[in-house]
Amino acid sequence: MPRAIISPSVLASDFGQLTAECKRMIRGGAEWLHMDVMDGHFVPNITMGAPVLSCVSKGVPGIFMDCHMMVTHPEKWVDDIAKAGGSLYTFHLEATSDPLSLIDSIHERKMKAGVAISPDTPSSAITDEIAEAADMLLVMTVYPGRGGQKFLDRCVPKVSDLRARFPDMDIEVDGGVGPKTIGVCADAGSNVIVAGTAIFGADYPEKIISLLKNTVND
Numbered sequence: 001m002p003r004a005i006i007s008p009s010v011l012a013s014d015f016g017q018l019t020a021e022c023k024r025m026i027r028g029g030a031e032w033l034h035m036d037v038m039d040g041h042f043v044p045n046i047t048m049g050a051p052v053l054s055c056v057s058k059g060v061p062g063i064f065m066d067c068h069m070m071v072t073h074p075e076k077w078v079d080d081i082a083k084a085g086g087s088l089y090t091f092h093l094e095a096t097s098d099p100l101s102l103i104d105s106i107h108e109r110k111m112k113a114g115v116a117i118s119p120d121t122p123s124s125a126i127t128d129e130i131a132e133a134a135d136m137l138l139v140m141t142v143y144p145g146r147g148g149q150k151f152l153d154r155c156v157p158k159v160s161d162l163r164a165r166f167p168d169m170d171i172e173v174d175g176g177v178g179p180k181t182i183g184v185c186a187d188a189g190s191n192v193i194v195a196g197t198a199i200f201g202a203d204y205p206e207k208i209i210s211l212l213k214n215t216v217n218d
């Protein structure tokens, strides 16, 4: 299984201090920063978009922005997110009828491409063709839309299935992940770990980051 990558979700951070919060996470051992882009349409909330990401990439040189696009028209934002410094552009499979063309256009803009599935989408929706074209798969372990929700155990078998089919793939889990749930995620084979509340809500985020990382790498 590929090595652990920890991607704190800045949705749980103090947005007024966003660049400082990102730097704090990198100092604490995080490899990536997870940026939840919500459009108020694919999900009910609105969070941030390219202008905010652009400030973060300028304020935190070298940052790897793991952009989770919870948007209805993912093809519409590829250009803007690339210009804003996005590193990985993860779209929802539920939001597009042509994932392969979308992956191509993300690659043309020199970003990595991720494909996310919501809790009600089966892992079989990720075809071999999609997985071969993509750089990462994201299995949501809550319904997309907000932080701080309860981890859905029933999503875990999808991680196991994808790991069995794609041994070398980066597989991300997102939603309700923390010290109590990392064990099942790691056992199932996820190696890219998103955590918002568990990391930003901790007195010592670096301890949570290393616990999550060590559990995956063990």
Ligand code: DX5
Residues within 6 Å of the ligand: 009, 011, 012, 034, 036, 068, 142, 143, 144, 145, 146, 147, 148, 149, 174, 175, 176, 177, 194, 195, 196, 197, 198
């Ligand atoms: C949910 C977002 C998640 C969320 C995770 O729609 O995609 O990234 O911020 O937050 P926690 O870890 O608090 O569940």
Ligand code: ZN
Residues within 6 Å of the ligand: 009, 034, 035, 036, 068, 174, 194
């Ligand atoms: Zn997310």
